[in-house]
Amino acid sequence: MKNFVEELRWRGMLFDIMPGTEDFLNKEMVKGYIGFDPTADSLGVGNMVQVMTLLHFQNCGHKPIALIGGATGMVGDPSGKSAERNLLDEETLKYNIACQKKQVERFLDFNVSGNAAEIVNNYDWMKEFSFLDFLRDVGKHITISYMMAKDSVQTRLDKGISFTEFTYQLLQGYDFYYLWKHHGVMLQIGGSDQWGNITTGNELIRRKDGGEAYAICTPLIKKADGTKFGKTEEGNIWLDPKRTSPYKFYQFWLQTSDADAEIYIKIFTLFDKEKIELIIADHKTQPHLRLLQKELAKDITVRVHSEEDYNNAVKASEILFGKSTKENFEQLSETLFLEIFEGVPQFNINKSVLNDGILLADLLTDSTQALPSKGEFRRAVKENSLSINKEKITDAEKKISASDLINGKYLLVKRGKSENYLLIAE
8 A cells, every 4th residue: 555645645636634634644544525616517627636636545445435515515614704695595516516526526536445435515415414413513512712713703794704605614614514423434635725624524524523534634735826726817717628738738738838747747646756757857868858847747738638639639739839831721621620729819700702802902901901001011021920710811812712721721821929719611
């Protein structure tokens, strides 16, 4: 049996640990759980830290349990938040839970003998729990002063916290107690912002039954520049391909800085220490090749999506950022082509204007206003900074016809290094 705590330690995934936990884990197979908040119909890459923690836990010979918070999702956790969260209705929560279950099942082994993973829903034991019973069986064991001392509460006192969110720590604490009492779960794991909620569970186990349980928390992952991990200018990076395409998912990892990639490859892959050290060493000899980012992006894209999605993402990247032609773009499916240029300014044109050919200057100024004026167009041509379908434009009198369209529909315009426009002929 591998040492789980040591595995977390060298991967940079250990933030705090309750005394005695490491020794206890080294004695026998232990059941441990992590809670997931079903406020969306997909997990994000931020949740992947905890998914990977459970996966490492299982690979070290222990039994991982993913708790989907069907009950606590109706309440709202104040940890790490500055404002009250909107509550979701039961139908939305059920849908979100079903979607998240499918994603978790892609990573953990639910069939291995001895320590097969499980998924539980705290709504199953909370749905018949009356308010009076909860006050009698749970509330009387935890004092107000104990609850008030939690950071998650203290940080919200000035702005206000509802009684609903104030009592969240009791609900999470009871989850730990219930799983400890009825399923023999001895360990709860969570992010560092959950430490207060986790230890409430340990306290409840001690005060109600005189029992003992253990806790570990992982660090909150941030980028090297201090910004929040898992978010871009466009928003969250999701595991669901309908929310974040495999191409954009791959690009998220590929575009990480060297400093971030050295951290992420330890957390988000299953590579052993020796292999990771070799990858980092190779990368440092030729950093411009981005070997570290490529290994990271490949591993996690294949596991979250598929080998085919990864290959398509690589192909699209090579076409977009390398030397390519209109024919190269036509090798991509229309779906992947549009994914690449999602968010790029788009202009619709009437396809009939291309029948006899139209001056590119007129197309980009009068017909679409992709460029503000013909003077700006001529300046771009003179500067050699304008391209159509990745081919430089050197002739200010160039005409465009239907035969120039990618797949008979699209025209890709690029000005300078970063200005892209997509013309759509219909």
